[in-house]
Amino acid sequence: MRLPSTAHTSRPWRIHEIAGDFQVEDVWALPTPGGPDDLARLVRQFSGGAPERGAHHFSLVPRALFAARWALGHLFGWDKPVAGPGSRKWTLRDRLPADLRDGPRGPDLRAVPLTSVYLTHDEWVAEIANRTVRAVMHIGWVPDGADGYRGQMAVLVKPNGPFGTLYMAAIKPFRYLGVYPALFRGTGRRWQES
Numbered sequence: 002m003r004l005p006s007t008a009h010t011s012r013p014w015r016i017h018e019i020a021g022d023f024q025v026e027d028v029w030a031l032p033t034p035g036g037p038d039d040l041a042r043l044v045r046q047f048s049g050g051a052p053e054r055g056a057h058h059f060s061l062v063p064r065a066l067f068a069a070r071w072a073l074g075h076l077f078g079w080d081k082p083v084a085g086p087g088s089r090k091w092t093l094r095d096r097l098p099a100d101l102r103d104g105p106r107g108p109d110l111r112a113v114p115l116t117s118v119y120l121t122h123d124e125w126v127a128e129i130a131n132r133t134v135r136a137v138m139h140i141g142w143v144p145d146g147a148d149g150y151r152g153q154m155a156v157l158v159k160p161n162g163p164f165g166t167l168y169m170a171a172i173k174p175f176r177y178l179g180v181y182p183a184l185f186r187g188t189g190r191r192w193q194e195s
Contacts, residue, residue, distance in 0.1 A: 004028040009155040016126055016139050019096045023157035031152035032189030040142035043152045044125045046191055049111035080131045091130050093118045133168040135159040
């Protein structure tokens, strides 16, 4: 279920102090009912922590959309690394305060090229940076209002110039009609099976 941006911005997440210059693109409630300590289980599921849960754990529609996107990115050079200060690759890890930098980083995703930034008891953050956009996937573990907890996913973005803004607008229908519904159905199904 899609949520208002305030479902993310009103919570005291650590990501606010690190990615304040990013805009909230989407916020979703995940179909993952659980207890107060189940974020680690969700992180393992999202990251493809079990070998049998690699890229193929996405359904056909998101896999096809991602394959088309990566092919176009390769063709047009969209996915070349974005350099930061000097010649280093840009990363949110450069912005982390000492406690997060020295804490667990969390696993990288196998199915999509997202690199983990940090992991706490109630937050997991992964990022991607390319020539179109810098994006953050924030997975939080929140009370569900019924004596339980569930996952909540926020996507934060910082488009790279006018082309990045146009790119985000162009892919929005694909995200809403193809990627998110299939991703959340699969997430809920795998959550119930595990």
